[in-house]
Amino acid sequence: MTTPVSDSNSSFSARDVRQLRAGDYLPAFALPALDGSVWSTEQLAGRKALVVFFRFASCPFCNLRLHKLIQLQAQLPADFAMVAVFDSSAAELRPYAERHSAPFPVxxxxxxxxxxxxGVRYSWWGVLKGMVTRLPTALYSMLAKGYWPTAFSGALHTMPMNFLVNADGRxxxxxxxxxxxDHLPLEDILSFI
Structure with missing residues (x-):
């Protein structure tokens, strides 16, 4: 079964991309990390992991979630891996992500x-829904931490994705x-551990 990755308001071409499901193997990829290295999914071999796909570098919801994941790290076993992937170039991402000092690859x-x-989804409706339902409760935290978009890179209507991965790569x-x-509840991550 395929799921369209874009809605009728998307600037991306409408094409079908299969969304991943429980039981699928995590697709392999390699991307540049903020430290200048190239990170690969091979580094997850034999470890349970959380792989999170975010929107653009200055996305306030994304930066707030990244902050929460960094705080959660202290409750996780040392062999559990987390990886954050942003829809931005390294140069655009660096000023926002480096201030977090994430203990995991960004x-x-x-x-x-x-x-x-x-299998990312693009949705202008999802942007509007997030602004209406999440912004009122998250606004204070975003402003207090300085998470407000000052520049835009990547698609503004990218929806986040979260994958919990078993040690066998499934x-x-x-x-x-x-x-x-909208991200996987933190309680679900702790339950998975």
């Missing part, structure tokens, strides 16, 4: 080729966000 998917490989949970701030 990767740049300029052009969103890996996002599309993973996806345990494939979570496709319904709006711009």
């Amino acid at each position: 990767l740049a998917d300029e052009g969103a080729a890996v996002h599309r490989q993973y 996806i345990a949970t494939a979570y496709y966000g319904a709006d711009e701030g």
Whole structure:
């Protein structure tokens, strides 16, 4: 079964891309990390992991979620891997992501080729829904932490994706966000551990 990755308001061509499901193997990819290295899914071999695909570098919802994942890291076993992938170039991502000092790889998917490989959805409706339902409760945190978009790169209507991966490389949970701030609940990550 295929799922369209774009809605009628998308600037991307409407084509069918299969979304991943539990039981599928995590598709292999390699992307530049903020430290200048190239990170590859081979580095997850034999480890449980969370792979999160975010929107553009200055997305306030994304930066708030990245902050929460960094805080969650202290509750996770040392052998559990987390990886954050943004729909931005490394140069555009660096000023926003480096201030987090993430203890896990933050990767740049300029052009969103890996996002599309993973079945990303693009939705202007999801952007509007996130603004209406999530912004009122998250606004204070975003402003207090300085997470406000000052520049835009990548697609503004990218919806987030979260994948919990077993040590054998198979996806345990494939979570496709319904709006711009919709991520897998943190409790689900802790339960997976």
